[in-house]
Amino acid sequence: MPEDRESISEKEADDRNGHEMESLSVNSRANGPEEQDDGIWDIHSHCLPGIDDGAKDWEMSLRMLQASWDSGVRTVIATPHYLPWRRHPLDADRVRNLCAEAQERCRRKLGIGMRILPGEELYFHNAIVEDLRAGRALTLAGTRTVLVEFSERVPWTELSAGLIQLRRSGYRPILAHAERYGCLRKDDYFREILDAGVYIQSNIQEVEGGLFSDMARWVKRKYREHEIHLTASDMHNLDTRPPISKDQLAWFEKKVDEAYRKELFSGNIRALLERG
Ligand SMILES: [Fe+2]
Secondary structure, rough: OOOOOOOOHHHHHHHOOOOOOOOOOOOOOOOOOOOOOOOOEEEEEEEOOOOOOOOOHHHHHHHHHHHHOOOEEEEEEOOOOOOOOOOOOHHHHHHHHHHHHHHHHHHHHHHOOEEEEEOEEEEEOOHHHHHHHHHOOOOOOOOEEEEOOOOOOHHHHHHHHHHHHHHHHOOOOEEEHHHHHHHOOHHHHHHHHHHHHOOOEEEEEHHHHHOOHHHHHHHHHHHOOOOOOEEEEEEEEOOOOOOOHHHHHHHHHHHHOOOHHHHHHHHHHHHHHHHO
């Protein structure tokens, strides 16, 4: 272990934070109202039209939402990319307004009661906390939970330091598509971020990968070990990066026990959001 690597063990982060380190360990089960069943939550999606590289227009947006609904999704968190290198990365009010409009169009045009909550997929950068505090960047559904991504080749030192910074600033980071980060293939590093109170999101599409895909093998192992907290679509369109499908859900029905399945698709996000 390199000496200059900052440890993000739970205790250390807790001591420095001065605030509680809540755990949403899938091994210890979420303490949310699991008995309640409000359908599947899709917490990572690019379904708002014309705002990032996701849905191009309202037609595509509604088709993505209808397909999600048909698979059993009842709540979508819209998480367009917040990219710091853009001078005006995203307008928070525009995101909120588009969510309200998407929800209304689902009701009016499709006759479905899909709930659509505002969020963003935050690309990590040095001013991220400043942007969140100023309300320029959005958390998930107005809580302290944030969805954050890094460059796929991010070195461990930067990844861990960034996640620590968010934790110390009072946010609860969900690491988006955790399977993409090569540095996390090292089990010790992965365990450290779990222990530090970081939540792990995986893209559902990865379970379709075969034996020859390192990424798919890693993801499936992490599901077996119950070390992923949240599964989501990261949908951008209808074909190459599609909404959650029944075939994908069938994999979970076959391979994952029911209690853990509920945590992945609804229990854990509800427990997180209820904490405010
Ligand atoms: Fe995404």
